[in-house]
Amino acid sequence: MNGDIGDTARHMNKATVVLGTQWGDEGKGKIIDLLALKADVVCRAQGGNNAGHTIVVDGKPFYFHLLPSGLMSKSCKALIGNGCVIHLPSLFKEISTNEEKGLTWWKENLIVSDRAQLVFDFHQHVDGMQEDLKGNKKIGTTKKGIGPSYSTKVGRQGIRVGELIGDEDNFVERFHHLAEMYQTHYNGLSIDVDSELQRYREFREKIRPLVKDGVYFLHEMIHSPTPKTIMVEGANATMLDIDFGTYPFVTSSNCSVGGVCTGLGIPASAVGDVIGVVKAYTSRVGSGPFPTEQVNDIGNQLQEKGKEFGTTTGRRRRCGWLDLVMVKYAHMINGLSCIALTKLDILDDFDEIKIGVSYTHKGEKLPSFPATLDVLKEVEVEYLTMPGWKCSTVDCRTFEEMPQNAKNYIWKIQEIVGVKIKWIGVGQSRDSIVQAF
Structure with a gap:
């Protein structure tokens, strides 16, 4: 085989995918907002207005449900892809609400796939x-x-x-x-x-x-002779994926990396880096097994300090320790290139912090995250306990400024999952992100 095919692939403008590794609410919108400042287009590939992302700019919260969060950047196109489902009354209400807060450029930047x-x-x-x-x-x-x-x-x-x-x-x-x-x-x-x-x-x-032909639009972006930065914003998260999540307590679409190709009409060869967003603890809205859930003062503290209420539903989120069995499983499915660790500051006040590192079922250690709820609801979690840092990380803007025990926590996550942590979120504002390592 000659080198023509390889040469063609190398000249593609590849899409960077940002997706959740837990049950959603990891802070994907904030990471997208950071990266979209340099993006030409941000795409939604699946889901509808059942998703919810919050972005805080100059102390003002913007709430996105169906709109791609990249719309906050004036120079960025925002595509709602063919894999999405659209309730038009809700879409235009969402547009109107954000327009009143200053998002006035949406008409020039928003694109809706004709196949949605x-x-x-x-x-x-x-x-x-x-x-x-x-x-x-x-x-x-x-x-x-x-x-x-x-x-x-x-x-x-x-x-x-x-x-x-x-x-x-x-x-x-x-x-x-x-x-x-x-x-x-x-x-x-x-x-x-x-x-x-x-x-x-x-x-x-x-x-x-x-309305445009979303497939053709992205084809032109991918094969543009000039460099284009294409981003895909995952809605929901891996553990809500219709195939790989905690079925039947899942959403109705593929919110893992495979849904990017089918939800936008781009080839697998056009998918570049996959950024997994991991909240520094675990939360979920609604029903279903939750192995590391803390139905106690710890769970309440995480919920209250983390303001864990659903952006879409307003429901109280259940909270618990970080579950790395789940995150490693998400890595198996999505092939994460790196991790964005969010809401680390919510752990600032704890004397000690636990990480779920393995599951045991009926005395047998499980090799990975189980497929059936019958097993999942009966697992026992093995925890690694680490000392807390007992001081604020909110004003940290470099990794060197982090408390030593916070660094140790971050390093341990990276070691267990086997994926580099590139960003660390330490607050709500747009600039509350630390570039790691």
Whole structure:
């Protein structure tokens, strides 16, 4: 084989992927915000407005659910890719809320893939109905209609953004069919079809200027003869992945690195570095097993100091010690190039800090994170206990300024996972990030 293929690959502008390694809420938006200052485009590949990222600029919080966080940079395009599902009323409400805070350049920078699927209000109603039917086995869905929308997509009944702005008669026919199907299957569900169609005639014109062929757009960026910085912002996190997460307590999309190719239409060869975001402790919203959870004063302290409430739902997050069995598993799946360790400052006041380093089940040490909840809910965690640093890291801006025990904690994480830690988050503000090593 000659060198032409290799030469072509070397000249690609590759995408850097930022994704969560736990159950979400790791602080991905802040890392993206830092890196997007030099990016040409930041993309969302999956999920909908069930995600939540917070970015604090000059003391002012900006909340992103479906919008890519890279939109905070005036020079950066923001693409909502084909793997996403979009509830247009929520999208435009999110835009309006952030526009009032100063995000006025979104019209020039936001791009919506014509292949992205639409979430309708009845998807949200059905989401709630399905959750209610589960009784005491609720998954903890955000009730944003994400699961039902992905279900209609997989069932080949869904409606894409491109169809909304395309032939109106076709859209009306498809909508009638979808609404009829849902009303037939769900007793008590009533859809005012005429009213909804009128709403979407208005949304059609609002969304039209933003819609592009996302696959072609990224193809041009990847193969541009001039250097382009492409970033992919993961929503949710690895342990919420539909295949690799704590199923069925997961989301409805692939939020590990494989979802980047299918959710944006880029080849695997165009994926470059994969940055794993790891919170310095563990949290999760909703139900499901949580081996290192601390249902005690430690968990309460982590929750209160870390302000652990869901950006999307406002629900209190469950908290516990850092689980490196989970992070190593995320590394196995995603092939992490480096780690961004966030919210280290939340551990500033602890006398001692524990790290979950292995699982034992019925006396046998497990080689990796188990696939079934039957095993996961019964595991015993082996902890490594380290001394705390008992002083603030909030004002640290270099690794050298870190307390020695904080450095030891960081080094130990890097040693166990086997991945270099490149950034350390020590506060909410935009500049509260320490470049490590």
